[in-house]
Amino acid sequence: MTINSTINSLLEALIVIGPLLGSIAYVTIAERKIMGSMQRRIGPNKVGYYGLLQAFADALKLLVKELVLPSNTDKILFVLAPMISLVCGLLVWTLIPYGKGLVIADFSLGIVTILAISSVAAYGIILAGWASNNKYSFIGSLRATAQLISYEVVFGLIILLVIFFVGSFNLTTIIESQKAIWYIVPLFPIALMFLIAILAESNRAPFDLPESESELTAGFMTEYSAFPFVFFFLAEYGAIVFLSTLSSILFLGGYLVPGIESNGLMTGLSLGFKTSFILFLFIWIRASFPRLRYDQLMSSIWSKMLPIVIAFSILIPCIVKAFEIY
Amino acid sequence: MNSFLFYFILVPVIVIALLGLNLFFAQSKPNEEKLTTFECGFSPVEQARQKFSIHFYLVGILFLVFDLEVLLLFPAAVSMNSISQSGFWILLFFLIVLTVGFIYEYSSGALNYTNKDKES
Numbered sequence: 001m002t003i004n005s006t007i008n009s010l011l012e013a014l015i016v017i018g019p020l021l022g023s024i025a026y027v028t029i030a031e032r033k034i035m036g037s038m039q040r041r042i043g044p045n046k047v048g049y050y051g052l053l054q055a056f057a058d059a060l061k062l063l064v065k066e067l068v069l070p071s072n073t074d075k076i077l078f079v080l081a082p083m084i085s086l087v088c089g090l091l092v093w094t095l096i097p098y099g100k101g102l103v104i105a106d107f108s109l110g111i112v113t114i115l116a117i118s119s120v121a122a123y124g125i126i127l128a129g130w131a132s133n134n135k136y137s138f139i140g141s142l143r144a145t146a147q148l149i150s151y152e153v154v155f156g157l158i159i160l161l162v163i164f165f166v167g168s169f170n171l172t173t174i175i176e177s178q179k180a181i182w183y184i185v186p187l188f189p190i191a192l193m194f195l196i197a198i199l200a201e202s203n204r205a206p207f208d209l210p211e212s213e214s215e216l217t218a219g220f221m222t223e224y225s226a227f228p229f230v231f232f233f234l235a236e237y238g239a240i241v242f243l244s245t246l247s248s249i250l251f252l253g254g255y256l257v258p259g260i261e262s263n264g265l266m267t268g269l270s271l272g273f274k275t276s277f278i279l280f281l282f283i284w285i286r287a288s289f290p291r292l293r294y295d296q297l298m299s300s301i302w303s304k305m306l307p308i309v310i311a312f313s314i315l316i317p318c319i320v321k322a323f324e325i326y
Numbered sequence: 327m328n329s330f331l332f333y334f335i336l337v338p339v340i341v342i343a344l345l346g347l348n349l350f351f352a353q354s355k356p357n358e359e360k361l362t363t364f365e366c367g368f369s370p371v372e373q374a375r376q377k378f379s380i381h382f383y384l385v386g387i388l389f390l391v392f393d394l395e396v397l398l399l400f401p402a403a404v405s406m407n408s409i410s411q412s413g414f415w416i417l418l419f420f421l422i423v424l425t426v427g428f429i430y431e432y433s434s435g436a437l438n439y440t441n442k443d444k445e446s
Contacts, residue, residue: 005328013333017340064351071361083341090337094330105330112400133374134363146382149389156396163403222364227348231341298385302437306392310428313399314421320406321414 012104016093024237025055031283038287059230067226070132077131082224082231085124089235092117092242097172099255099267110171111159114246118201122148124235125210125220132223140219143294144203144210150301151200157309158194161187162250164316175254182258184251190312191251193305195281198243200301203236205286209294240282241275248274384436395424 029044029051036043044051069075095110097103107113122145129141163169165186166177184191200207211219221232248254252274255267262270292300363370402409402417409417431437 009329009332010336012329013336016333017336063348064353065348066352066354066356067348068356068360070363071358072363079345083338083345086341087337091334094333104333130375132363134370135365135374135376138374138376139378142378142382146385149393150385153389153392153396156393160396160399160403163400164406167404167407169400169404217364217366226352227345230344298381299437302388303432307428307432310421310425314418314425317402317406317414317417317421 016104017090020090020093020238020241021234023241024234025059027237027241027279028055028058028233030279031286034280034283035287038284062226062230065226067228068223070134070223072133073223074131074133077127078223079228081124081128081131082228082235083124084127085121085235086231086238088117088121088124089238089242095171096242096245096249097175097255098271100172100176100263102267103172106170106172109169111163111169111174115156115159118239119152121235121239124232128224128232129220132220134223136217136222137220140210140216140222143216144220147200147203147207147209147297150298151197154193154301154305154309155197155201157306157313158190158197159250161190161309161312161316164320171249171254175249175256178253178256182251182253182256187251189308191247193309194247194251195278196305198247199282199285200297202239202243202282204240204282206289206291207297208291209297241279244275244278244282245271247278252278388431388436391427 032054033043033051044054047053047057069078092114094104095107095114097106125141125144125148129137129144132138162174162183165183166174168174168177203210210216211221216222221229224232248271254274255271256262257266257270260266363374365371398420399417402413406414
């Protein structure tokens with residue numbers, strides 16, 4: 001390994017992580033600004049021009065806050081849990097193709113790796129709830145875990161349905177196979193259900209039961225302060241950005257620009273626009289819908305969405321086989 | 327692959343460095359009151375790790391069954407072009423058995439979150 005290639009690899013890693021953390025920061029500002037506009041407020045507008053530096057000001061404020069380790073917590077797990085969440089949340093970005101060949105790890109089992117890493121992220125939440133030794137944290141983490149694993153089933157099955165069309169786990173292949181038509185057209189009901197599933201996967205409103213403010217203080221994050229809290233915060237918003245990117249890859253053709261054979265900057269911009277659109281949907285939905293009750297949340301997944309997805313998982317192989325799509 | 331390895335090492339390093347920065351810049355003045363478990367202004371009563379609803383456990387078991395099903399379907403999904411007609415019928419049979427299992431679970435009330443059935 002020469003020094004040149006080492007520096008190259010380091011730069012490649014930094015080129016992904018830097019803009020990623022920046023985009024997470026700006027998603028938080030975008031959320032506050034858009035929610036502000038939708039509720040006829042101004043939103044943050046003091047720090048920097050038009051409030052653009054608000055997220056960095058918040059981060060700096062939390063940097064000088066005291067890290068409180070409550071006396072009856074499991075100290076090691078308490079600090080480890082947010083780190084697991086954040087590390088898993090950042091690791092999945094290695095597999096996202098930003099253009100043809102513009103991917104850090106072009107695994108042939110890309111989607112399976114994503115599913116594996118995002119399942120490990122659930123450990124962060126379980127450990128946080130257990131280590132905090134607090135009733136709110138405990139109930140919050142139980143709720144979050146039950147919700148995550150329930151929607152993981154639908155999430156996995158929907159990805160499987162797309163794989164039935166593609167015949168490969170590689171993300172670049174999935175995108176390239178959408179040159180003729182984006183999968184949102186033949187799989188429209190599935191795409192809508194995927195949107196609901198990712199809303200629940202990322203614990204967003206109207207599915208933000210784990211931290212419904214009035215009931216559970218802050219859910220599994222109750223005991224956290226300073227940077228461990230920032231880690232959870234970054235992991236949560238990172239998951240939102242990641243799941244939007246994933247759904248734009250699975251259903252909106254990823255980096256493809258319709259009608260044009262594009263490369264370089266255009267591919268990245270295309271992926272960015274599609275992702276931003278889904279991110280805007282996330283915020284719009286949060287501003288529009290009231291929160292579900294917990295039993296409604298669980299019954300909507302197990303007895304409404306799951307039967308439909310199972311029905312589709314019988315229908316779609318039949319269609320693929322009948323028309324010999326390959 | 328090389329960049330992947332770098333990324334894999336760099337991410338935990340960044341996370342630990344951020345935590346270190348926080349420990350360096352922030353003051354630390356713990357006192358007994360500050361370190362007690364938060365409970366809406368009360369002194370904490372009872373243990374936090376107590377009994378919880380059986381439904382959470384049930385959801386865990388159901389998840390195990392269904393995720394295993396998804397796992398078993400993944401190889402079939404990528405080999406749809408190479409499996410013959412018989413392979414396709416086996417896949418379909420597998421899915422139908424699962425559907426029957428799901429109908430059993432549904433009608434046994436395992437997916438019912440409220441206790442309406444028991445009361446009436």
